[in-house]
Amino acid sequence: MSTIGFIGLGNMGGPMAINLVKAGHRVLGFDLSDKAMAAHEAEGGEKAAGVAELAAAADVIVTMLPAGKHVRQIYEGEGGILDNAKPGTLMIDSSTIDVDSARAVSAAAQAKGMKMVDAPVSGGVAGAAGGTLTFMVGGSEEAFEGAKAYLDIMGKTIVHAGDAGTGQAAKICNNMILGISMIAVSEAFVLAEKLGLDKQKLFDISSTASGQCWSLTSYCPVPGPLPASPANRDYQPGFAAAMMLKDLKLAQEAANSAGAATPLGAEAAALYSLFCNAGGETQDFSGIVKFLRGTS
Numbered sequence: 001m002s003t004i005g006f007i008g009l010g011n012m013g014g015p016m017a018i019n020l021v022k023a024g025h026r027v028l029g030f031d032l033s034d035k036a037m038a039a040h041e042a043e044g045g046e047k048a049a050g051v052a053e054l055a056a057a058a059d060v061i062v063t064m065l066p067a068g069k070h071v072r073q074i075y076e077g078e079g080g081i082l083d084n085a086k087p088g089t090l091m092i093d094s095s096t097i098d099v100d101s102a103r104a105v106s107a108a109a110q111a112k113g114m115k116m117v118d119a120p121v122s123g124g125v126a127g128a129a130g131g132t133l134t135f136m137v138g139g140s141e142e143a144f145e146g147a148k149a150y151l152d153i154m155g156k157t158i159v160h161a162g163d164a165g166t167g168q169a170a171k172i173c174n175n176m177i178l179g180i181s182m183i184a185v186s187e188a189f190v191l192a193e194k195l196g197l198d199k200q201k202l203f204d205i206s207s208t209a210s211g212q213c214w215s216l217t218s219y220c221p222v223p224g225p226l227p228a229s230p231a232n233r234d235y236q237p238g239f240a241a242a243m244m245l246k247d248l249k250l251a252q253e254a255a256n257s258a259g260a261a262t263p264l265g266a267e268a269a270a271l272y273s274l275f276c277n278a279g280g281e282t283q284d285f286s287g288i289v290k291f292l293r294g295t296s
Helices: 011-020 034-042 051-057 070-075 099-111 124-131 141-154 164-194 199-206 240-258 261-282 285-293
Strands: 003-007 025-031 060-063 090-093 116-120 133-138 155-162
Touching: 003 011, 003 051, 011 025, 011 051, 011 060, 011 124, 011 141, 025 034, 025 051, 051 070, 060 070, 070 090, 090 099, 090 141, 099 116, 099 164, 099 240, 116 141, 116 164, 124 133, 133 141, 141 155, 155 164, 155 261, 164 199, 164 240, 164 261, 164 285, 240 261, 240 285, 261 285
Parallel strands: 003 025, 003 060, 060 090, 090 116, 133 155
Antiparallel strands: 116 133
């Protein structure tokens, strides 16, 4: 049994931490939300009074935070993780952040004799609860091997993408594909409606033809063809549009930094920005179909 410190017990982090508890580990949790802390304790986790206490006690530290600035502050800030953790502590950051921040924090951790991986996830809240997440992991081979035993508890597919920062690179590239493809599928359904083509017929055809993709066959943006998709729950989020916009912006920042041309990624970011500004930020990202239809 390891003592694991888990910082960030929200919609994703909360169930991830509980899966570690269920696997027999002692999990010290910390979150600014009293509700999240109470839920963690109710499932057998322990409450840490603060970051310093958690870091000093933990063999392994997992973080799930909103943005790069939060990650850098909690690791590198005065009184933060790196000031208080024991040498040799393994650190796993599962936040989705910019590549530069991931690499900077990893370098700072290594300078203090600690091992770290960036390990953002794909799979949403259902994947977090079910322990079926995909982890895209950046870091040394040694750090990856150390982290894998814990990632295997929280996820189903664990991929070592390369050195520090490549986990974040994989995540933002994947989600840029997802954002673009969801817009393409949504546009096709809106066009089909205008042309008098039944949505089920389009689904039946395209799901077995060259237009097949995950956004169509696993997360169809219109009600009917896939009963489990958010479209059948008035677009209650599995993955909110605001989170998609965040990832698309990260992709654009990375593209600008690397000098890569991503015109479709830029257009997807612009469209999701318009959708969010029109009130769609808390809806599922597949709700972009309503915006394209003019009904959001």
